[in-house]
Amino acid sequence: MQNEKYLKKTAELYDKISSIHHDKYQLWVEQALFTWQWWLSVLLTVLPWVLWIIFRRKESAFRVLLSGFFVTIISSWLDFIxxxxxxxxxxxxxxPLLPSFSPWDFSTLPVLxxxxxxxxxKVNPFLKGALYGVISAxxxxxxxxxxxxxxxxxxxxxxxxxxFVAIYLGAHWLSERKGFEKVAE
Structure with a gap:
């Protein structure tokens, strides 16, 4: 019977969370959507990726993108927490559907x-990690x-x-991996 109590309480909490999300969505539509802050957030979500597409080194783009996706996953996961x-x-x-801030977790941090x-x-990755930490934090x-x-x-x-230093060092480590091979059948 412990399981039934747990399931009932979980359902009650889910209903509260769902109601709060609905209220937040309504507030977002009425007071945040299309404000200058919203437009700035959209710009900060899109602009870093446009700059990345223009200025990336094409020969190492996929390797570095792996590092960027690592930063996105870790930073958004820590943001959720x-x-x-x-x-x-x-x-x-x-x-308003994501708890994290997309300009930060999905754009600014990984592109930086x-x-x-x-x-x-060739610069020491610990030095670059410290710089990344200073800029971000x-x-x-x-x-x-x-x-x-x-x-x-x-x-x-x-x-x-x-x-942030640890996130950068993890991304740098991934970018240095040599074991990328084609998927075999």
Whole structure:
């Protein structure tokens, strides 16, 4: 009978979450959609990828894209956790269907990492990781907060710094792998 209590309580919580998502969607449609903050978020989602397409090194594009997708997966996963724990939230979502902030997790962070990987590839990756951490934590987060796109609740940029360094180092490590072979039958 413990299982039935659990399932009932889970269904009740799901109904509350669903209702809150509906309310958030209504608020987004009425007060966020097509505001300057929303348009800026759309621009910050699209522009980095346009720049990447124009300035990427074509001979290593797929290798570096793998690193960018790694950054996207890890940063959005950590973002979901941070939002769920109430450490921060976003105010002007491009789409209110994702808990993460798409300009940050799906565009700015991965494209910045990809450019840093391909620019001066012989520079020490720890130095580049530290630079990535500084740009992301101490420039990016305060900038998004200043624009009211991001609200840290229980989070400081210096908490993010080692996380961003680790994300960059993981992306760099992936970009250096030599074991890419064709899929065999």
């Amino acid at each position: 941070g939002i769920s724990l109430g450490t921060w939230h976003y105010n002007y979502d491009v789409l 990492a990809m450019f840093m990987i391909q620019i001066k590839p 101490f420039i990016g987060e305060p900038f998004f907060s200043w624009l009211d796109l991001y609200t840290p609740e229980q989070w400081k940029p210096y908490y993010s710094f080692p996380v």
